[in-house]
Amino acid sequence: MDGFFNDLSLMAPAVLFNIYFAAVSIPLGFVFAVFLALGKASPNGLINRLSRCYIYAFRGSPLFIQFFMFYSLALSLNLAFWKPWGVSGFVLHPLFIGPLVLVLNTAAYTAEIFYGALRAVPRGAIEAAQAYGMSPAQQFRRVTWPNLIRLAWPAYTNEVVFLFHATAIVYFALPVVGSQKDLMITAKDLVERDFNTYLHFSVAALYFLAVSLVIFFLFGLIYSRLMRHLPAQPRMRWAPKWMR
Amino acid sequence: MTDDIAFWLGYLTNGKHLAWYASFQFTIFAAVVGGAFAVIFGLLGATLKNSRLPPLRLIGTLYSSIVRGVPDVLFFLFFPLAFEQTVEWFVATQICSPEAIAAQTAAWPPCREANWLLGSFEYLMLASVSLGLVYGAFATNVIHGAMRSVPAGQLEAARAYGMSASQVLWRVHIRQMWVYALPGLSNVWMLLVKATSLLSLLQIADIVLWADRLGAPNFCRLLAWSTTIGAGATTSSSSSSTSW
Numbered sequence: 001m002d003g004f005f006n007d008l009s010l011m012a013p014a015v016l017f018n019i020y021f022a023a024v025s026i027p028l029g030f031v032f033a034v035f036l037a038l039g040k041a042s043p044n045g046l047i048n049r050l051s052r053c054y055i056y057a058f059r060g061s062p063l064f065i066q067f068f069m070f071y072s073l074a075l076s077l078n079l080a081f082w083k084p085w086g087v088s089g090f091v092l093h094p095l096f097i098g099p100l101v102l103v104l105n106t107a108a109y110t111a112e113i114f115y116g117a118l119r120a121v122p123r124g125a126i127e128a129a130q131a132y133g134m135s136p137a138q139q140f141r142r143v144t145w146p147n148l149i150r151l152a153w154p155a156y157t158n159e160v161v162f163l164f165h166a167t168a169i170v171y172f173a174l175p176v177v178g179s180q181k182d183l184m185i186t187a188k189d190l191v192e193r194d195f196n197t198y199l200h201f202s203v204a205a206l207y208f209l210a211v212s213l214v215i216f217f218l219f220g221l222i223y224s225r226l227m228r229h230l231p232a233q234p235r236m237r238w239a240p241k242w243m244r
Numbered sequence: 245m246t247d248d249i250a251f252w253l254g255y256l257t258n259g260k261h262l263a264w265y266a267s268f269q270f271t272i273f274a275a276v277v278g279g280a281f282a283v284i285f286g287l288l289g290a291t292l293k294n295s296r297l298p299p300l301r302l303i304g305t306l307y308s309s310i311v312r313g314v315p316d317v318l319f320f321l322f323f324p325l326a327f328e329q330t331v332e333w334f335v336a337t338q339i340c341s342p343e344a345i346a347a348q349t350a351a352w353p354p355c356r357e358a359n360w361l362l363g364s365f366e367y368l369m370l371a372s373v374s375l376g377l378v379y380g381a382f383a384t385n386v387i388h389g390a391m392r393s394v395p396a397g398q399l400e401a402a403r404a405y406g407m408s409a410s411q412v413l414w415r416v417h418i419r420q421m422w423v424y425a426l427p428g429l430s431n432v433w434m435l436l437v438k439a440t441s442l443l444s445l446l447q448i449a450d451i452v453l454w455a456d457r458l459g460a461p462n463f464c465r466l467l468a469w470s471t472t473i474g475a476g477a478t479t480s481s482s483s484s485s486t487s488w
Contacts, residue, residue: 061438064441064452065441070454165315166480168317168318169317169442184318184321191325192322193351194352195351195352197329201322204318205313205318205319205322207315209310211311223380
């Protein structure tokens with residue numbers, strides 16, 4: 001039992017790294033995903049094809065490989081760019097590259113969710129907006145977007161939890177700098193020290209479960225806020241589908 | 245021109261590259277065997293979840309929700325280590341003499357005789373089972389949902405023909421279920437194929453590990469860089485000879 005509490009306190013700073021990765025990538029990925037989803041639905045052939053290719057590439061390849069690719073790309077550009085500019089310590093830092101790759105990755109998954117929701121926005125609502133003489137920008141802001149975000153929110157919540165789970169592999173692909181270790185690296189180091197696999201990995205799993213539940217709770221609050229106009233508030237499913 | 249072709253032919257067929265091409269077998273093996281295990285564990289889990297006995301139902305529900313609630317990489321690393329340690333612990337209770345336990349200085353195993361040395365094939369097999377366990381939890385959910393969407397009339401008809409419960413399950417329920425399960429299962433298999441990129445974390449020399457090694461100049465810089473980041477300086481070591 002002592003070991004358990006000891007692990008809890010050892011991993012408390014470690015979970016902050018995972019939370020940092022998720023907290024930085026979620027808002028940026030959200031904004032990027034909105035543009036990607038609009039791009040995928042765009043009638044412009046070039047924009048359409050570019051967004052489709054981007055989404056396909058990032059959803060079709062493992063995140064682990066994406067980390068490796070972007071890290072070696074950044075390394076190979078080091079002598080040409082980062083070093084002369086004096087930013088290599090910043091650009092090559094895992095706390096920068098980690099969120100960068102996570103943003104690019106989660107934007108592709110989120111864009112697919114938003115694109116699906118965009119196509120599910122009721123046709124009649126948009127026609128009504130056109131009939132009122134709204135400009136395209138007004139249509140999007142007042143009709144399409146509120147419908148889209150309500151339709152997409154439950155799936156987006158799952159995606160956010162998945163992104164939080166994906167932060168577990170950041171430090172397997174990127175170098176650990178000093179004592180900046182996330183949950184998985186802390187657990188792995190502890191296991192390598194005393195071989196107590198069951199204890200250390202279970203505590204790390206508890207942390208992941210706890211933060212996932214907090215995410216579900218917060219996003220559930222936002223969902224009920226989004227749905228406040230409906231008399232019978234549909235609760236978000238407490239048992240998530242965990243699938244992307 | 246012909247010189248170029250000869251150079252590239254020679255370069256792409258040197259020993260390291262041939263070893264890299266050969267390592268595809270491990271990834272493909274893990275994907276195929278892991279996919280098969282995922283379906284087996286998925287069927288088992290869904291049957292447990294559908295069971296009439298509450299304890300069995302609880303086991304099925306716990307399996308699918310806990311394994312899906314933690315990152316795949318955590319369980320993927322945990323299972324092979326935990327399985328190995330459990331076997332070693334069991335062997336130790338049978339063969340370790342008190343003297344041997346007293347003579348053991350390392351934290352694990354309890355005595356030297358109980359040590360279980362795993363070869364690369366055993367590790368690959370454990371990794372495949374591990375992948376199967378992780379994605380079997382996803383498959384449990386998919387198959388459970390598919391079993392619930394089989395029309396009740398078909399099961400009633402089977403019962404009306406006088407089939408026993410196990411006959412209804414095997415001859416009608418499971419066979420009618422595939423139509424609904426296959427789209428979801430193909431999703432699970434796609435996730436699993438992407439997750440095979442994590443094999444290198446268990447020190448299996450798969451395509452990812454070789455790709456990483458073949459970028460050896462990068463790797464040198466990575467090592468040099470990660471040791472010097474504290475000083476804020478980035479060493480640009482040229483591609484020196486490495487152990488591989």
